[in-house]
Amino acid sequence: MHEKFACLPGAPARTLITATAGETVVAVSAELDRRSTDRLREVLAEETALGPPALIVDASGLTFCSVSGLEVLIDAARAAALAGVAFFVVAAQRAVLRPLRVLELDRELRVVERLADALEASAAAPTLAAEVG
Numbered sequence: 001m002h003e004k005f006a007c008l009p010g011a012p013a014r015t016l017i018t019a020t021a022g023e024t025v026v027a028v029s030a031e032l033d034r035r036s037t038d039r040l041r042e043v044l045a046e047e048t049a050l051g052p053p054a055l056i057v058d059a060s061g062l063t064f065c066s067v068s069g070l071e072v073l074i075d076a077a078r079a080a081a082l083a084g085v086a087f088f089v090v091a092a093q094r095a096v097l098r099p100l101r102v103l104e105l106d107r108e109l110r111v112v113e114r115l116a117d118a119l120e121a122s123a124a125a126p127t128l129a130a131e132v133g
Contacts, residue, residue, distance in 0.1 A: 013062075015043055023054035023122045025115070029061030032069035040069070044076040054086040054122030058115050065096045070105055077109050086110075088118040 013036035016027040024047045028040060047055055057073060059065065073089055080087035091097050092113040100106045112118045 013040070015040065017043065017047065019047075019050075019052065022052075023056055023119065024050070024052040025056045025058055025118075027058040027061060031064040032059075032062055032072075033064065033066040034068045037066070037068045037072045041072045041075070044072065045079065048076065048080050048083050048085055051083060052085060054088065054118075055080050056088045056090060056115070056118045056122060058090040058118075059096045060090050060092055060115070062091075062093070062096055065099060067099070067103075070099055070103065073109060074105060086122050088112055088121060090115050090118050 013028060013030045013032050016029075018025045018027070026040075026043060026047060032040065044055070044057070055076070057076070059073075062069075077087045077089075088110045089096075089100075090113070091100065091111055097106075097111070100109065100111060110121070112121060
C-alpha cells in the first residue's frame with residue numbers, strides 16, 4: 001500500500017491517495033473549484049494510467065463542488081471505463097449530491113454514500129482477465 005498527500009495549488013482543496021492491490025482511493029476535501037480542478041484531473045489521469053482494478057473518488061470531504069469539478073469526475077469516469085477500471089464516487093453531502101442530481105450526472109457516475117460501499121462494490125466489480133500462452 002502506498003499513500004501520497006498533495007495540496008492542490010492555489011486552492012484549499014486537498015487530495016489524499018491511498019492505493020492497495022484492489023483499489024486506489026483518491027480522497028478530496030475542502031472546496032473543489034476551477035482553481036483546483038486541473039490538479040485533480042492530473043491526479044486521476046495518473047492513477048487511471050496505473051490500471052488499478054478500481055478507482056474510487058471519495059468526495060465525502062468536499063464542502064463545495066463546482067461544475068468544473070463535476071466535469072473532472074465525468075471525464076475521469078469515461079477514461080476509467082476505456083481503461084477497464086471500475087470507477088466510483090463517494091458522496092453523501094448536499095454540496096456534491098445536489099448538483100449531480102440536478103444535472104442528472106448521477107445516471108452516468110456510480111455514486112455511493114459511504115467509502116465502505118464503494119470498497120464492497122469494487123471487490124464485486126468484474127475484472128479484466130487475459131489468457132497468456
